Amino acid sequence: MIDSFFKNTANQSLIYVIVAVLLILIVYFSTVQILRKFGKDPNYVIPKHAFKKVTFPLFVILFSFLLRMESLRSLVGLEDYTYEFKKASTLLFIFGLTWLILNIIKIIKNGVLEKYDVHTSDNLKARKITTQFNILERIIVFVVIVLAIGIALMSFENIREIGVSIFASAGVAGIIIGFSAQKMIGTILAGIQIAITQPIKIDDVVIVEGEWGRIEEITLTYVVIKIWDKRRLVVPSTYFIENSFQNWTKTSADILGTVFLYTDYKVPFDALRKELTRILEATDLWDGEVNNIQVTDSKANYVEVRALMSAKDSSSAWDLRVMVREKLIVFLQQNYPESLAHTRIYLNEGEVDKKGE
Structure with a gap:
């Protein structure tokens, strides 16, 4: 009875299909367990959840091998569709392999980039x-x-x-x-x-x-x-x-910031330098590198004063510049109002007397 069972073509096909499915399942679940173990071990570079991205394409690849089996076609009574099954198997294998390669590339990229933080202040290498x-x-x-x-x-x-x-x-x-x-x-x-x-x-x-x-x-x-x-x-x-x-x-991310003030010739430069130092030392926006006041130009009606400072990055430099500009203007308004730029009119007393005004 057993011999007759194995001699039956349909029964042989069923056995081959069952064995093939079991082999595919063994390979699939063995791979899943290995990847899970590697994902949990910190000594390996495989991310913890990487196996999820690898096992699905792997299952598609293994399933494509199953489609090429002649026993499967015999079992379902589709022996005349050999070409269609083989082409479907080939396309499924190409799709699964491509999917697997793309996921591996993404896993490698994410694994490398996790070691570098672009949000730190010194992030040039990252x-x-x-x-x-x-x-x-x-x-x-x-x-x-x-x-x-x-x-x-x-x-x-x-x-x-x-x-x-x-x-x-x-x-x-x-x-x-x-x-x-x-x-x-x-x-x-x-x-x-x-x-x-x-x-x-x-x-x-x-x-x-x-x-x-x-x-x-x-x-x-x-x-x-x-x-x-x-x-x-x-x-x-x-x-x-x-x-x-x-x-x-x-x-590098560090940068110099400048603030230009247009003041009168009576502006006290030393007092302005001391005030700039006080402002910079009281804020975390300044990186402690550059602090200077320079007279960069002079015109008939005003003097151009440049405050030079440094910051760890461009965003901090912008915030530092607008703060320093505001505080220096307030300092001059409160302590040296005569130093603010203004227009002078010179009147000759002799000319005024002649006109009787």
Whole structure:
């Protein structure tokens, strides 16, 4: 009876399918347990929840192997659909493998970026790493998806023949497409060049088109700048390769701030210097590096006085400048009102007497 059971073709197919499903489940759950163990162990670089992003694509890949089994087709009575099952298995395998690669890339990127905090005051290295990984991730994702689509399409014989014939006669067409896509290719290459040379980085403070803001996002084709008033300025990547712009945090975040006062010639410079020192020492916005008062210009009606100070970053420098400007003006108003800029009128007493006024 047992021999007759195993000799039955349907029963053999059922056994093969059951064994294959069991093997797939064993491989799947074993992988899940291994990844969970690695995720809990702090000695490994695998993030704690990374296995969730890996196991689903892995299940799709294993399921694609099951679809290729002839026993499965025999069991469900679809022996005549061998081509369809094999193509579905191939496409499912390509999809699962692409999904797995993209998730692994994201896991690696997130694992590296977790070690760097761009929100600290001294975040130059963190911004460099973040910029490089964000752009390189987009490049790799783009390449992987294009290759996956190409491989999936080339798995069909008819499409492969069309592709070969197109490649054989693509000389003139390639030149035409190259000219028409020149701008797009140049933009993508500019994005890659930004990732390598890094004229700008994530969270850099820049002045572009007369606007002050921070680099919020860098892609292969465009850059998003967050303006100080919460507007967004979107600029093509080529702009930062072909045009001049100001980058206030290219090598470091610390920056000098200036405040200009226009006063009368009677202004007491020493008292102004002491007051500036007192103001700076009383605030945390000052980093303790630069503190100076200089007379930078003199005109017929006023003297230009520059207060120079330093701060740890551009945001602190802005707040420090507006505070110092206000307090110095109040200081002059309360203590030396004659030092405020004003217009003098000189009257000759002899001329006044002659006119009897």
